Amino acid sequence: xxxxxxxxxxxxxxxxxxxxxxxxxxxxxxxxxxxxxxxxxxxxxxxxxxxxxxxxxxxxxxxxxxxxxxxxxxxxxxxxxxxxxxxxxxxxxxxxxxxxxxxxxxxxxxxxxxxxxxxxxxxxxxxxxxxxxxxxxxxxxxxxxxxxxxxxxxxxxxxxxxxxxxxxxxxxxxxxxxxxxxxxxxxxxxxxxxxxxxxxxxxxxxxxxxxxxxxxxxxxxxxxxxxxxxxxxxxxxxxxxxxxxxxxxxxxxxxxxxxxxxxxxxxxxxxxxxxxxxxxxxxxxxxxxxxxxxxxxxxxxxxxxxxxxxxxxxxxxxxxxxxxxxxxxxxxxxxxxxxxxxxxxxxxxxxxxxxxxxxxxxxxxxxxxxxxxxxxxxxxxxxxxxxxxxxxxxxxxxxxxxxxxxxxxxxxxxxxxxxxxxxxxxxxxxxxxxxxxxxxxxxxxxxxxxxxxxxxxxxxxxxxxxxxxxxxxxxxxxxxxxxxxxxxxxxxx
Amino acid sequence: xxxxxxxxxxxxxxxxxxxxxxxxxxxxxxxxxxxxxxxxxxxxxxxxxxxxxxxxxxxxxxxxxxxxxxxxxxxxxxxxxxxxxxxxxxxxxxxxxxxxxxxxxxxxxxxxxxxxxxxxxxxxxxxxxxxxxxxxxxxxxxxxxxxxxxxxxxxxxxxxxxxxxxxxxxxxxxxxxxxxxxxxxxxxxxxxxxxxxxxxxxxxxxxxxxxxxxxxxxxxxxxxxxxxxxxxxxxxxxxxxxxxxxxxxxxxxxxxxxxxxxxxxxxxxxxxxxxxxxx
Ligand SMILES: Nc1ncnc2c1ncn2[C@@H]1O[C@H](COP(=O)(O)OP(=O)(O)OP(=O)(O)O)[C@@H](O)[C@H]1O
Ligand SMILES: [Mg+2]
Numbered sequence: 001x002x003x004x005x006x007x008x009x010x011x012x013x014x015x016x017x018x019x020x021x022x023x024x025x026x027x028x029x030x031x032x033x034x035x036x037x038x039x040x041x042x043x044x045x046x047x048x049x050x051x052x053x054x055x056x057x058x059x060x061x062x063x064x065x066x067x068x069x070x071x072x073x074x075x076x077x078x079x080x081x082x083x084x085x086x087x088x089x090x091x092x093x094x095x096x097x098x099x100x101x102x103x104x105x106x107x108x109x110x111x112x113x114x115x116x117x118x119x120x121x122x123x124x125x126x127x128x129x130x131x132x133x134x135x136x137x138x139x140x141x142x143x144x145x146x147x148x149x150x151x152x153x154x155x156x157x158x159x160x161x162x163x164x165x166x167x168x169x170x171x172x173x174x175x176x177x178x179x180x181x182x183x184x185x186x187x188x189x190x191x192x193x194x195x196x197x198x199x200x201x202x203x204x205x206x207x208x209x210x211x212x213x214x215x216x217x218x219x220x221x222x223x224x225x226x227x228x229x230x231x232x233x234x235x236x237x238x239x240x241x242x243x244x245x246x247x248x249x250x251x252x253x254x255x256x257x258x259x260x261x262x263x264x265x266x267x268x269x270x271x272x273x274x275x276x277x278x279x280x281x282x283x284x285x286x287x288x289x290x291x292x293x294x295x296x297x298x299x300x301x302x303x304x305x306x307x308x309x310x311x312x313x314x315x316x317x318x319x320x321x322x323x324x325x326x327x328x329x330x331x332x333x334x335x336x337x338x339x340x341x342x343x344x345x346x347x348x349x350x351x352x353x354x355x356x357x358x359x360x361x362x363x364x365x366x367x368x369x370x371x372x373x374x375x376x377x378x379x380x381x382x383x384x385x386x387x388x389x390x391x392x393x394x395x396x397x398x399x400x401x402x403x404x405x406x407x408x409x410x411x412x413x414x415x416x417x418x419x420x421x422x423x424x425x426x427x428x429x430x431x432x433x434x435x436x437x438x439x440x441x442x443x444x445x446x447x448x449x450x451x452x453x454x455x456x457x458x459x460x461x462x463x464x465x466x467x468x469x470x471x472x473x474x475x476x477x478x479x480x481x482x483x484x485x486x487x488x489x490x491x492x493x
Numbered sequence: 494x495x496x497x498x499x500x501x502x503x504x505x506x507x508x509x510x511x512x513x514x515x516x517x518x519x520x521x522x523x524x525x526x527x528x529x530x531x532x533x534x535x536x537x538x539x540x541x542x543x544x545x546x547x548x549x550x551x552x553x554x555x556x557x558x559x560x561x562x563x564x565x566x567x568x569x570x571x572x573x574x575x576x577x578x579x580x581x582x583x584x585x586x587x588x589x590x591x592x593x594x595x596x597x598x599x600x601x602x603x604x605x606x607x608x609x610x611x612x613x614x615x616x617x618x619x620x621x622x623x624x625x626x627x628x629x630x631x632x633x634x635x636x637x638x639x640x641x642x643x644x645x646x647x648x649x650x651x652x653x654x655x656x657x658x659x660x661x662x663x664x665x666x667x668x669x670x671x672x673x674x675x676x677x678x679x680x681x682x683x684x685x686x687x688x689x690x691x692x693x694x695x696x697x698x699x700x701x702x703x704x705x706x707x708x709x710x711x712x713x714x715x716x717x718x719x720x721x722x723x724x725x726x727x728x729x730x731x732x733x734x735x736x737x738x739x740x741x742x743x744x745x746x747x748x749x750x751x752x753x754x755x756x757x758x759x760x761x762x763x764x765x766x767x768x769x770x771x772x
Binding site (some may be wrong): 238345439440441444445446447448449450451452453455459460462463464465466 | 538542543544560578597598601602607609611614616617622624626627628630631633666687
């Protein structure tokens with residue numbers, strides 16, 4: 001990270017320094033906002049203590065930390081990332097005035113405002129009062145390292161749905177958490193996932209019981225606010241037999257000159273006849289037009305389609321981050337299980353994205369669909385990387401993959417890296433890939449009808465991404481459309 | 494309404510328009526005919542401001558008499574007016590505009606419409622979405638309030654109906670998979686919805702079957718045959734002019750207007766060809 005860091009939030013830093021200098025060590029001072037800078041076993045203990053975690057959780061974290069120290073970051077992605085100094089960051093930041101969980105009254109108005117902008121009503125009373133057009137979405141808002149609010153708890157509980165911050169779930173539902181945590185993404189899966197195991201701060205836990213269709217959409221909203229702080233959230237969603245849930249994840253971060261690390265892990269488990277629809281709109285700060293600052297987004301997302309006829313659908317709209325390294329995947333163990341991946345990734349200026357999916361077909365008759373739309377502008381680089389693997393005894397597997405790249409200008413790059421490993425001859429695998437440019441004809445046609453250059457680009461790009469955008473729940477789709485336009489601002493002369 | 498004086502324009506380094514002078518009055522329909530490669534489409538592009546078409550000499554003044562939003566939709570709000578790009582684009586301003594000073598989208602907002610010789614496909618964007626966004630962008634630039642979804646659909650339905658296009662087609666992506674004739678008809682639906690003051694129609698008749706030609710001809714008359722509008726009709730054939738009677742016919746050859754006359758000139762051209770007429 002940057003040597004010449006420009007500390008704007010003096011007060012927070014002073015507080016952090018005071019804690020770091022405290023002669024009895026920091027772990028005794030539980031009122032602190034920050035964990036001391038750097039990453040040692042003590043940092044891990046600090047985080048665990050902050051969360052009042054049971055002993056087993058601390059041990060799990062420490063084991064992960066010991067592993068992580070022996071590992072090296074992956075180098076196979078088409079990304080150019082300067083070495084990250086893991087000792088030069090904070091691993092835990094907590095809002096000073098921590099509101100009571102489950103109450104929105106004291107949530108930072110900024111968070112409420114952003115939700116409003118997303119078109120997602122998080123104020124329960126508004127929705128309950130029947131405000132016209134308000135849709136019921138239960139929200140878990142994660143601010144820096146802490147879950148600050150979870151809404152609609154009571155109603156969800158009546159349906160038997162557990163919707164909690166992961167910290168609470170560890171204490172309240174240790175058996176469920178123990179059963180699945182780290183089972184989909186193993187502790188040593190990759191450098192960033194292992195780091196997350198050691199220092200994850202908060203995140204969301206969802207359990208949908210057998211036969212329950214979750215009565216509303218669930219949503220987590222992540223925001224990195226504190227400076228120079230990594231965010232490591234952890235999400236675990238369990239869909240029991242015959243259940244269904246649609247889950248939305250949104251995120252933002254303020255503009256900062258230095259790079260900030262975001263290394264999340266998301267694990268999904270889907271049992272017989274159950275379905276999870278997981279949608280993400282990722283809008284972390286991408287850095288400025290010269291490529292200064294921005295979030296390093298190294299995320300491991302994986303779904304275990306364990307049951308017969310189980311289904312997971314990943315939809316992602318990735319417009320933010322300086323660097324994105326992310327491959328939401330499906331392990332299709334169940335017979336006739338289904339995996340879907342719909343992705344739009346936009347890169348502009350100096351952004352880099354290496355993103356895609358893995359569809360691991362172990363179950364008979366399992367099917368997968370991959371639709372990836374990459375849009376590159378400015379000096380950016382945008383890579384689709386995808387694996388389709390068919391196990392020897394998985395009969396009758398089908399996969400369809402379509403990767404389309406759209407280039408704006410002549411300085412950006414689009415790359416497609418498909419890996420296909422088929423060990424069963426009955427598999428039907430189709431792969432289509434195209435690369436195109438926004439044509440002058442299209443631009444002029446739209447302009448001649450009254451749109452300015454930026455409006456024309458936004459319209460054409462939205463058309464290009466439509467197949468993916470229409471997979472999103474309504475409110476997200478509208479926001480995502482606007483985001484595509486905004487993130488390409490300045491990309492046309 | 495449109496005054497083109499000594500217009501010279503290059504495409505790349507190549508001079509294509511070489512001193513073209515032409516004047517269109519309000520209420521007039523002018524036909525332009527001329528050999529392939531003469532510069533007819535180039536004229537349409539230059540007037541619409543297509544990037545890459547560089548004007549090297551000459552002037553173009555445009556006096557839109559009526560604004561497309563007139564009599565349709567809500568009145569402009571005062572606060573919206575401040576958002577207008579140029580006071581000259583506002584409704585009620587009657588003075589001439591230097592067309593060459595404006596960006597393509599501003600020309601559209603000022604009331605200029607180009608019907609394309611080769612309409613362009615925009616995958617994933619429905620006609621309805623395209624036109625609504627385009628129309629509201631124009632209205633914003635003129636300081637008018639946007640049309641709501643319902644108001645827009647009403648207009649779109651009327652216009653599509655009048656041109657014999659069903660609503661399903663309007664919901665399809667712009668020109669994608671449309672036949673040649675359907676694309677041309679779609680251009681006319683767009684013109685009906687946008688309701689411009691001045692339309693340049695570049696070979697709108699080519700590719701149309703006999704019935705479609707009549708429908709499109711009727712459409713041009715219905716939408717554009719008004720005392721305060723004008724049309725520049727680029728065509729190779731007399732048959733469109735049987736439906737849309739031009740007030741003037743011009744021959745464009747080698748980047749200039751080489752001859753002008755009344756409707757009889759088109760008949761003469763059809764008999765004699767251009768070679769005989771090249772002066
Ligand atoms: N991008 C370009 N670069 C070079 N020359 C061009 C370019 N575009 C058009 N031209 C040339 O400009 C000339 C005029 O073309 P234009 O399309 O205006 O002709 P037109 O009169 O519309 O012909 P048609 O009746 O065939 O439609 C042609 O000789 C064409 O080859
Ligand atoms: Mg032409």
